[in-house]
Amino acid sequence: MVALVDVRRLIPRTDAVLADPRLTSAQQRLGKPLVLAAVRQAQDQARAGDIEPSAVADTAAAAIPAGAASLTPVINATGVLLHTNLGRAPLSPAARAAVQAAAGCTDLEFDLASGTRGRRGRGMLAALSAAVPDAEAVHVVNNNAAALVLAATALATGREIVVSRGELIEIGDGFRLPALLESTGARIREVGTTNRTTAGDYADAVGPQTGFLLKVHPSNYRIEGFTASASVADLAALGVPVVGDIGSGLLEPHPLLPDEPDAATWLRAGAALVTASGDKLLGGPQAGLLLGRSDLIGQLARHPLARALRVDKLTVAALEATLAGPLSPVAEALAADPAELRDRSERMADRLTAAGVDARSVVAEGAVGGGGAPGVGLPSAAVSLPAALAPVLRAGDAVRRGATPAVVGRIDDGRLLLDLHAVAPADDGVLCAAVLAAAG
Ligand SMILES: *Cc1c(COP(=O)(O)O)cnc(C)c1O
Numbered sequence: 436m437v438a439l440v441d442v443r444r445l446i447p448r449t450d451a452v453l454a455d456p457r458l459t460s461a462q463q464r465l466g467k468p469l470v471l472a473a474v475r476q477a478q479d480q481a482r483a484g485d486i487e488p489s490a491v492a493d494t495a496a497a498a499i500p501a502g503a504a505s506l507t508p509v510i511n512a513t514g515v516l517l518h519t520n521l522g523r524a525p526l527s528p529a530a531r532a533a534v535q536a537a538a539g540c541t542d543l544e545f546d547l548a549s550g551t552r553g554r555r556g557r558g559m560l561a562a563l564s565a566a567v568p569d570a571e572a573v574h575v576v577n578n579n580a581a582a583l584v585l586a587a588t589a590l591a592t593g594r595e596i597v598v599s600r601g602e603l604i605e606i607g608d609g610f611r612l613p614a615l616l617e618s619t620g621a622r623i624r625e626v627g628t629t630n631r632t633t634a635g636d637y638a639d640a641v642g643p644q645t646g647f648l649l650k651v652h653p654s655n656y657r658i659e660g661f662t663a664s665a666s667v668a669d670l671a672a673l674g675v676p677v678v679g680d681i682g683s684g685l686l687e688p689h690p691l692l693p694d695e696p697d698a699a700t701w702l703r704a705g706a707a708l709v710t711a712s713g714d715k716l717l718g719g720p721q722a723g724l725l726l727g728r729s730d731l732i733g734q735l736a737r738h739p740l741a742r743a744l745r746v747d748k749l750t751v752a753a754l755e756a757t758l759a760g761p762l763s764p765v766a767e768a769l770a771a772d773p774a775e776l777r778d779r780s781e782r783m784a785d786r787l788t789a790a791g792v793d794a795r796s797v798v799a800e801g802a803v804g805g806g807g808a809p810g811v812g813l814p815s816a817a818v819s820l821p822a823a824l825a826p827v828l829r830a831g832d833a834v835r836r837g838a839t840p841a842v843v844g845r846i847d848d849g850r851l852l853l854d855l856h857a858v859a860p861a862d863d864g865v866l867c868a869a870v871l872a873a874a875g
Contacts, residue, residue, distance in 0.1 A: 445488040446481045449474055457496040465503050473498040508840040510866050514801035514815055514854030516768050519607060521843065523714040523721070523805065525859075529760035530719065530753040537752035556746070559755035563724065566686050566758045569702040570709070572732035574725040575754065576744040579682065580606065582710035582723030584619055586678050589738040590731065591621035591646025599632035599665075600625045601658055602651040607805060612651065621646060630662045634669035647676040647707070652696050654682035654807045671705025676731065679706040683807030684717030684724065691769060692716075692808045698726050707731055713754055716807055718763025720753035722746055768857050769803070773814040776855050780816035783855075783867050787818065792874045795819050801856035815856040817844075820870065825851045827873040839869040 452458065452474045462470045477494040480486045486494050501507075509521055517523050526534070537543070546553035554560075556575070563573045576582050587596060596616055603625065605611045613623050624645075626636040637648055648670045670677045685697040695716070698709045708731055713722030723744075725735060735741060746754075757763055780796040787794035799817035802808075828842040828851075844853040858866060 443482060446478055447488065447491050449478070452477075452492050452495060455492045455496065458492070458499070461496075461499045465500070469503065470495075470499060473500075510840050510842045510862055510869070511857045512817075512842055512844040512853035512855070512866065514799055514813075514817065514845065514852070514856050515804035516765055516801065516813070516857045517715050517804040517807075518857075519805040524718045525764045526720065526753055527718070527757060527761055527763050530756040530763075533752035533756035533760075534720075534749050537748045541748055541752075543748045543751065556751040556755075559751045559758070562755045562758035563726075567698050567702070567726050569699045570726035572727070572729035574732050574736045574741075575713075575746055575750075576723040576725065576741070577746060577750075578714075578721050579680065579710055579712040579723045580610070580615060581744040582725050583612070583678075583680060584615060585723075585735050585738065585740055585744055586647070586708055586710065586725070587616045587619040587621045588740050589735045590676065590678075591616075592619055593621070594646035595622045595624040595640075595644045596646055596649050597624045597626055597637055597640045598649040598651065599627045599636070601627065601629050601632055601662075601664065602649075602653060604651055604653060604655070607655070616649075630658055630660065632664055634665040634673070637665060637670055638673055641673055641675055645675050647678045648673065649678050649680065650701075650706070651680045652682045652807070653809070655805065655809055657810050667701050667704035667706050671707075676707035676728075677705060678708045678710065680710045682712060683715045683803075684711040684713060684719075685807075686717065689716070689769070692803070692811065694811075695807050698724075702727060713750075713757075715805070716765060716769070716803070717757065718765035719757030720750045722750055722754055764859055767859070769813075771815075771856060773816070775860075776814075776816040779855050779860060779863055780818050783818050783853075783863060786867055787820075787870055787874075790871055790874075792870065793821050794870070797852065799852060799854045799856075801854055813856055815854050817852040817854040818870075820844075820851045820853065820874075822846055822849055822851045824870065824873050828869060839865060839872055842866060842869050842873075 458470055473495045477491045481488045481491050511518055511521050544553055544555040560573055576585055603613045617623055624640050626632060626640045650667055667677060667679055679701040681696045681698060683695055685695055687699045688697050698711060701709050708725060708727035711724045713719040725732060784794045784796040797817050797819045799815040801813040801815040830841060844851050
């Protein structure tokens with residue numbers, strides 16, 4: 436009892452700890468509440484006897500977060516190019532710079548030459564139009580789900596959306612496309628069967644109640660065997676608008692992903708509207724692209740709901756830079772040469788082995804992930820490490836202080852694999868340093 440009282444009296448006062456130079460500079464950077472929380476936590480630890488009272492300032496300084504937001508930068512060494520849990524597409528340096536530049540006040544809806552109101556995001560819309568010349572008009576909303584909701588609301592409320600039974604998909608995290616579409620007041624008219632749906636099935640369902648025909652790319656599953664589906668061209672011939680959800684956001688065909696649909700091909704085949712995500716294979720920020728007939732795009736863009744789904748200036752900036760700027764990191768990763776990946780993993784394994792780490796280069800198989808190309812394996816290479824390093828790499832001390840990013844790999848056969856397919860070559864040095872720090 437006496438000892439407890441003594442310890443309490445020895446715990447430094449809050450204002451005294453806050454005066455520590457490390458903590459005053461942290462307050463300027465992060466604001467007072469986050470620093471105060473770190474101090475209180477350290478005082479609690481001293482009270483509980485977990486640390487010496489004299490260590491309160493040091494403990495608080497070590498516990499101060501790297502930034503004011505809790506999101507931690509992660510190196511994606513999972514081999515999955517588009518990992519939904521890791522924020523899908525990483526932005527290019529050009530897109531990051533555009534976000535930074537737009538973060539303050541910017542001419543988002545203002546014409547600097549005339550000093551009057553300007554069209555919101557006109558540069559981004561022009562870049563999108565230029566990237567998809569087959570689209571008469573374009574519009575951008577928060578994500579692909581929002582694009583579908585806007586199309587259903589504006590074109591099919593109180594009417595029917597005709598869609599194949601084999602394409603009523605669950606996007607992920609329990610969200611299902613049919614439920615999303617029905618939430619707008621549109622009715623789903625299912626046609627065909629799970630494995631086979633023909634153009635005739637759609638034709639039989641078309642009538643005065645039809646809002647549009649919906650074609651959805653099965654982006655996260657495959658139906659194989661005795662199958663049939665109607666093409667966009669087949670559906671366009673039925674004389675009602677066809678809305679095509681390509682999911683992935685490929686604007687034109689990609690040679691390595693021949694089965695992945697793209698906006699240009701579906702528009703040329705007669706789709707009235709194509710919807711897609713911005714943060715999948717397009718490699719940009721979260722956004723929903725709407726591309727197609729100018730009368731329909733105009734109807735959607737003027738609908739009251741469009742205001743609730745509009746994108747913010749940071750998205751506008753990142754999307755324009757992704758469309759107009761250099762190749763996205765996702766596109767670069769997709770095109771990575773397997774021999775080059777192998778060289779990188781061997782170099783990294785050699786460096787780690789020389790430092791005494793149990794590391795070796797192994798052949799691996801990556802995947803596109805939530806963004807598309809289900810079942811397509813991407814030849815890759817990985818550094819194999821003891822599995823015990825996995826939690827240390829995910830959240831080491833160095834990570835919290837911002838010294839190295841967190842690293843997320845995958846466990847395979849009792850080893851931690853750091854797959855290099857989704858890692859930018861420029862990050863190899865940081866990745867290696869993170870492993871050395873974790874092992875050391
Ligand atoms: C990913 C995906 C969606 C959902 O897109 P978000 O941008 O995540 O809203 C919808 N449809 C398909 C086919 C998809 O692949």
